Amino acid sequence: MSKIRVGIVGASGYAGEELLRLLLQHPAVELTCITSRQYAGQPVGTAFPRYRECPLNFMAPDVASFAELVDLAFLALPHGLAAEFAAPLLAHGVKVVDISADFRLRDTAVYAKYYKSEHPAPELLSKAVYGLPERYGSALRGAELVACAGCYPTSIILPGSALLASGLVETTGVEAISLSGVSGAGRKVDLPYIFPECNESIRPYSVTGHRHLPEIEQELAVAAGVPAITMNFIPHLIPVNRGIHSTILFHGRTGCTTDKALAALHAAYDGKPFVRILAAGELADTKHVTMTNMCEIGCVFDQRTGRLLVSSAIDNLTKGASGQAIQCMNIMCGLDETAGLR
Template identity: 40%
Template structure:
């Protein structure tokens, strides 16, 4: 299946290149970059000098003629305009930006401070958390790849919400991410001397992934969910660790809680329930795994859920390939069997 990657000079884009190159059913037909069109891929990424690719101009007609599936690894606000053009030409789109994740265009405009896509396309988009929405993804031609923080959060949260074990009115999310989550850009706050030996929160007053988490969580408890979410930047390249705190509605034993997770993910090869020790970002680095651990605190009546992913894999490119596999009816692990990188 011939594919294009638009936004191929970013970290998510180059991770897509790596995965597509190793996928038996996908062929990389076009790399598109508005900033480096005409340049060799190796100029942006010297470690790929053996690949004979040149970045192409953004030409919707040519993309439509030469490819069948388009991955959009673009910043927010770009896919809003590109996706309707590609869909009007019959192209299948997997969008890694946040432009089609929110059902309400007004919510998107409030949180992203950008104009939303027309309602027609927001209604067509299917949320691509494939462990929970595989049936919808199998019939979708526009898939909204979830955000990295929402992926780690929702995979840890949804089993408890569906089982009605926790209070949806009290969800506290402490999240930490490596620097690649901020993208590949020149920013003083992301310089080595600013990040190294430093741990700092950001967007404490409101992160754009909050409405995404609340929207999907609300589907599983038929209620208006509000979360308290605070992200932090940590001095590492890859990885997200989410720690979720929430009170139990009744008294549950640890075995009961674990059984809920095991049942939810018994057919999910990329979700691993950690019963000894705790999830860690190093244990999933370079892989499409999400490691989940839980702790029942009998003293306080609260549950702590820990969820670890690689933000560029399960949080972006790996999940996009997983969604392509589900959509096309290929085995979900196709092209994604790489083990975590240790050390």
């Protein structure tokens, strides 16, 4: 079988680097081009010295020439910009896996509120499939435009949607408290992210109105079968390179127990290669999933408070971004879901 030709638009950040790591060893893919305004004309190794042996050079992001070289494009661009590339690429017959947030929200008013600008390509939203394969696997088959789930959302929606769908927990009073490594802020050169400002520091940020909040609420509502879920999402910055841990609290409905919750998670995810349900009493640890595409989930029902406490961990760059993007691509293109991801 001939290999699928893929390219990365906006490849000079950490999600781009992780795509490189995974695509360079993917058995069914040929990585034909990568773009970067900043590094155009320079070899991959200039931006990522770890890949000096890779013969690719960055090219300037020109849609027409890019489209000739690829069957599928990963967009690792800032939101807003991603949508600008998606439309012409699709018009050239190129499949698009967008790692940005541009096609995640179904409601353009919500997009406008959280991203402070009009949606750049609302006509494409109906084509976009939400790129969380464990929830949207069948829709991904044959999709042309995929909006990869965000990093925090993945860690919350995977356990949350299964539990809400099971009916074991209430749809109100949900709280998600997430802890992320610094690569989650991107390869951003800004004072709060220099080493001495992050190391030996623990801090929350954007505790109301984080851009991932409406994405989480949207998908949990879908899973729960309710018009809307309104919840808190409280992210924190933690001095590790990679990893997100989320603690999610639900009100258990009558009859909720740890065993039933675990059974609901097993029912939803047994057979899914990238979800690990822990045994009763076990909690997630980011170090068990970093550099993998796995989401690890544990939970315990606290009878004293009636709260179901859920613990989940992913690698923000793998299952939270680039690994997930490749998992989506695998399904879109009829490959084994796990190709290149073990």
